Amino acid sequence: MTPREAVAAVVDPELRVVTIDELGILRDVETDEHGHVTVTITPTYTGCPAMDVIRADIGAALRAAGHGDHEVRTIFAPAWTTDWISAGGRDKLAAAGVAPPGPSGGPVALSIGVRCTHCGSPDTEQLSRFGSTACKALWRCRACGEPFDAMKAY
Amino acid sequence: MTTVDYVLRLGDDALITAQRLGAWYAAGPEMEEDVALANIALDQLGAARLLLTYAGEREGAGRDEDALAYQRDAAAFRNCRLVEQPEPDFAAVIAKLLLLSAFQLPLYEALAAGADERLAAIGGKARKESAYHLDHSTLWTLRLGDGTDESHERMQAAIDALWPFVDGLFSGEGGPVAPAAIRPAWTSTVEDVLKRATLSVPAPVAEPAGERPHLVELLAEMQELHRAHPGARW
Numbered sequence: 001m002t003p004r005e006a007v008a009a010v011v012d013p014e015l016r017v018v019t020i021d022e023l024g025i026l027r028d029v030e031t032d033e034h035g036h037v038t039v040t041i042t043p044t045y046t047g048c049p050a051m052d053v054i055r056a057d058i059g060a061a062l063r064a065a066g067h068g069d070h071e072v073r074t075i076f077a078p079a080w081t082t083d084w085i086s087a088g089g090r091d092k093l094a095a096a097g098v099a100p101p102g103p104s105g106g107p108v109a110l111s112i113g114v115r116c117t118h119c120g121s122p123d124t125e126q127l128s129r130f131g132s133t134a135c136k137a138l139w140r141c142r143a144c145g146e147p148f149d150a151m152k153a154y
Numbered sequence: 155m156t157t158v159d160y161v162l163r164l165g166d167d168a169l170i171t172a173q174r175l176g177a178w179y180a181a182g183p184e185m186e187e188d189v190a191l192a193n194i195a196l197d198q199l200g201a202a203r204l205l206l207t208y209a210g211e212r213e214g215a216g217r218d219e220d221a222l223a224y225q226r227d228a229a230a231f232r233n234c235r236l237v238e239q240p241e242p243d244f245a246a247v248i249a250k251l252l253l254l255s256a257f258q259l260p261l262y263e264a265l266a267a268g269a270d271e272r273l274a275a276i277g278g279k280a281r282k283e284s285a286y287h288l289d290h291s292t293l294w295t296l297r298l299g300d301g302t303d304e305s306h307e308r309m310q311a312a313i314d315a316l317w318p319f320v321d322g323l324f325s326g327e328g329g330p331v332a333p334a335a336i337r338p339a340w341t342s343t344v345e346d347v348l349k350r351a352t353l354s355v356p357a358p359v360a361e362p363a364g365e366r367p368h369l370v371e372l373l374a375e376m377q378e379l380h381r382a383h384p385g386a387r388w
Contacts, residue, residue, distance in 0.1 A: 045197060046201050046283065047203075129286060
């Protein structure tokens with residue numbers, strides 16, 4: 001397994017259905033002529049507590065694939081945006097009950113047409129802009145009455 | 155050239171805000187608000203960690219984010235006094251967050267386009283979060299200000315109590331963006347929100363001189379573990 005394949009398969013510790021590659025957290029994997037691997041990641045939110053776990057999981061994945069000589073760099077620019085979540089990642093989020101984000105547009109993009117992850121109805125309302133993790137908001141479906149998480153466009 | 159004090163000022167503003175907001179976890183008016191305040195506290199802590207790390211590197215004396223957060227006395231903190239003020243009720247939390255985020259958002263935006271690359275990266279990241287903080291505090295200010303007689307009274311009292319500390323937001327220099335340059339944008343945002351919330355904009359009041367008992371008390375709690383067990387780790 002190449003270093004890139006090993007790291008790309010690491011799952012997000014809080015959204016365990018998607019990988020850090022699909023989320024856009026993984027920015028680069030480089031291997032120099034001595035076999036030293038440099039992984040570059042960027043956090044979703046500045047205070048995201050999952051970053052330490054992600055760094056540890058990347059290290060474990062590389063060691064398991066036989067690439068013990070590695071380092072993990074964290075960069076902040078360009079700033080992460082939900083626009084970097086892949087199409088496949090969006091589908092997986094939706095299937096796991098987290099409504100995927102719309103286009104980020106501005107600093108606080110109004111989420112248009114968030115569909116209920118239970119019944120698919122577009123008749124939904126936001127209960128709170130802040131959810132169980134920094135990247136999610138809490139929504140409710142007016143059709144089936146169930147609450148659900150939606151990833152904030154960011 | 156960015157000074158250490160300039161970076162410390164911004165980092166300390168964020169750190170003290172995170173500590174104050176953390177105290178509201180499980181004490182908000184509804185569960186969603188506990189989650190919201192904890193999220194905002196985490197954002198502020200995230201920005202504080204980046205800024206204090208950078209301040210330590212600029213200083214070049216080997217102090218990291220933890221040394222700066224846990225091993226300085228009140229006199230060495232550079233935060234504006236607004237953020238250390240006590241929060242006797244929820245209106246005070248919202249009033250302070252409104253006054254602060256209306257400052258942090260345009261400041262981070264200006265830093266993102268500024269000459270200091272490191273501050274530009276931090277500003278570019280933190281501004282997205284500040285936008286949510288301003289949005290959240292604006293919605294609550296409208297709801298409380300234009301709510302019941304009691305919520306209106308409390309919201310106005312909270313704004314009045316914090317107003318003497320507004321000037322302090324715009325003091326300081328030594329970085330790519332002078333805090334004073336943010337004032338016109340801040341005034342326009344805050345006056346618009348207060349007006350829509352049927353609240354009045356207080357007359358200018360001078361900041362009271364003297365000791366900073368609230369900061370001393372806050373630090374005593376925040377630094378207690380680290381001072382009792384230096385170098386303790388989870």
